[in-house]
Structure formats: C-alpha cells, structure tokens
Amino acid sequence: MSKQSRLIVIGAVLAVVAVAFAYVAGWLSAQRLSPARMIDAFEAAAGPHPGFRRNHAKGLCATGFFDSNGAGTRLSKAAVFAPGRIAVIGRFALAGSQPFQADAAASVRSLALRFALSDGEEWRTGMNAIPVFPVNTPQAFYEQLLASRPDPATGKPDPGRMAEFLHRHPESARALQLIGSQSNSSGFGNSRFNGLDAFRFVAANGVVTLVRWAMVPNQPFSADDTADTRARSRNYLFEALIADVRHQPLQWHLMVTIAQSGDPTNDATVAWPLDREQLDVGTLTIDHTQGEDTGACRDLNFDPLVLPSGIEPSDDPLLSARSAAYARSVTLRAAEAKPPSAVQTPKIEPGERP
C-alpha cells in the first residue's frame, strides 16, 4: 500500500469515529426529541421565565415527615418502607410553565417529595392531582406542548391545533375526558396526589411487583365551590394551604396499588381497575410551609429516577423523559438569577403555629 493510501485509511478511521460521535450526540438527526428541544417547547408554550422551573413553575416549599408502618416491606426492600420516621422536603405546585399564573379550581395541582433515608439514599417523587396523565409518550407530550402554544394573533392557543393533536392521539382525548369528569377538591389539603407512572418494587427475596402509588388525604374531600369565583385572590389555593398548615399539620396516606397481569405499566393515560389491591404503607405529615425563595425545596430537582435500592422504574416511557427534561431545566435555572416567587409566606398571626 502506498503512503498516500495509508494516509487515506487513517483519515477514514478518524472520520468514521467523528461521524459516529456526531450521530450519537444527535447532531445529525434534526428530528430527535432531546431534553433541550422539550424544554424549548415549554418556553414556547408559556414564554421564557429565567430562574424558574420550566414546568410546575408556581409553587411553595413544605417540610414534614413520613411515618412508615412497615407494611411496604412485603413488596420492597427499600429502606423507606422499614418502620420508622423519615424526614421529608416537599413542594406543592401547579402544573404549567407560568410562574405567576392565577390559581384556579381546574389548575393541575402537584406534590413533589424527597425522602432522605438514613443510609444516605433518597427517594424523590412527583405526583399530580389528576387520575391519569394526558399523554403516554414523550413525543405526544412534546406535540401537546407545541399544540398549546399561543397564537401570536390572539394570544391564546389555536383550537384547531389542539383538535388536530387530539385527533392524532385518541388516548389523550380519552384521558382528558376522564380528567375533566373528576370534580375538583376545594384545595391542596384535600387533594389526592397520584404518581401516575408505574414502578417496580423489588422485595428482599427478589420478587418484583409492579405498582403505582398515591398520597391520599386524611383531610376530607369537599368540592370546589364553583358558585363564587369572583373574590378569589390570584394565590387563593396556596394561601389556603399556608393557613391550613399553620392551623394544624396536614396528613396523607401513601397508598400503593398493585398491578395484576394485563394492567398496562407503560401507559400513564390508562387507569388501573379500581378493585386492585391497595396497601397503606405509611403516613405523610406536612407541618411547615416556606416560600420558595428561601425554602429548602428551591434547589431540589424532584427527579423521579432518584430511587433507593428496592424501587426501580417500570417500562413507562415517561419516566426517562421526565428525568432527562427535569435535569435540563435545573441545569438552566441553576445559572439564572431567580426573581421572587409568586407565593410568599405571610408573617405569622397570633394563635398560629410557627
């Protein structure tokens, strides 16, 4: 082989490695849905809000503890299910990228929690007060975000685009119908927060159980009073939450629903039948709230794939997408100055718990 040919071989080897690298990095595929494109779509839907989370932007920190009753050890070896008390940092929020959105009865409420286990492990989870999720794949989520972009002419989403999205995604149309049929509770305190995505619980003997979990409130359900909507402040849901917690701690039961074979674990738009076995594994107590600007939750990313040994993700495609997108959001906002949040905790009145 001549020297020239050998140089060409060297060039070819380097070119192949470089092209492979570029391909894996996504630089050659304009269509690949990346975390960056997903976050760009959030910003297209509600405008850029530097410093804030790109979704569930409006929120309030909360702290408390989880009293595990030991029942969960039957299903999972995770240290969180051993009997005992675990410190919890949480965040109540509204879905959506607008950090100054007005609270409304139909706003999707969320509760994110971080359990700090004694062996240094953590469990982080984000739950929503809706019975199912409106989409079942990250691609559909992205399309829904684009469909809900405000039309520059009207300032509102184009109903034609949304109708077209629902036509392409009948599973989302069904899910939205189910979500819409649920009556809204009067506030955060009596909301049921559902994990929506399925997870694998791994027992000490290696047995795997597919589950979904929920935080079910001790506080009794009362329906949102739809009659009087004029007098509500922009933060009425959060203000009521702050006042409730100052009056007395709020409690939820962590209920684990066990799938039977055939129940879909990779489709968050489909609810599991109501007769599935549910296990009460412990009680969450929220006894303090703090505004985000100084609260402990401000710099926490409630990544659903931060899991202790004994809990693993299922094949639900939303889990990796959430983790990847949240990582992108926290990376962006970590470098941005954050303006004050919409919800601030007022000073304590006489008679209220500090």
Add this chain to the structure above:
Amino acid sequence: MAAMVLSMLFIGVGMVSTVSGRYHGLIAIHRPLGIAILVLVVIRLINRLLHPGPPLPAHLNALERFAAKASQVLLYALMILMPLIGWAMLSAAGYPIVLAGAVHLPAILPHDPALYALLRRAHTLLAYTLFATFMAHLGAALVHALIYRDGVFTSMAPWRSRRT
C-alpha cells in the same frame, strides 16, 4: 482503558441527547464507569511515575516530542478531571451519587446551584476537549503505526510483540 474512555464519551453525549428509555440505562452506566476510570487512571499514573515508558524514537523532531509529551499530560489530566468534575457536579446539585443499588459516594461539595451550573458546563466542555485529544492521539498513533512504522504503536498496543 481507551475503550472505557471512548465508551464514556459516547454514553455521555448520547444520554443528554435523548428522552427515550435509553436515558436511564446510559446514566446508570455512566456513573460507575466514570469512577472505575478514575480508580484505574490513578493506578496507571502511579505506575507510569514509577516505571517511565519507552523512549520516543530518534527520528522525531523537537516539536513532535513536545506534542507527544503534551498530549499524554493532557490525556492524564482530562481522565482524572472528568470523573472528579462529574462527582463534584452531582454533589453541588444535591443528588445522591448512586453507583449501583444502595452503593453511593459521599458528596464532595456542598449543595450549591451556582457551583453546579459551573461544573456542569465544565464537564461538557472538557468532554469535547477529551474527545478532540483522543482523536489527535488516535491519529498520531495510526501515523506511527502505518506511516513511520517506528515501534511506537506496538509499545502502546495491548498486544505485545514478544520478538522485540
């Protein structure tokens, strides 16, 4: 080690470009593989300081000698810095640093978002630098193997020629 480092670079750029199920698997490999490389590089560096490698061939000029030495220093520096920055970055982000199951590393920095932002950017920048250095290293190694044929490649390759 070259295979491990190259894998890490591909896993790294791949995992941050996807929202598919691959994300979870890739990131779960990325952390323990990174720490494994850190341990191996430290051992390798100690070995290299105790047993210096073979001398460079006589036909190289001063610039080529400098490039050879500098690229090796750069590679060692990046191979040590990258996993350390990854570990530091996760510490500053306040994440638990899980290697496998319940095995996790302690945080080496306090929880500080601004520090996390800086380290996260550094991790990406140095990753590209490491890839570029690797490519230059690979190119030079192939030149020594196919053009100069001066024994330098055989001294690097894992398969030793017993006849020298």
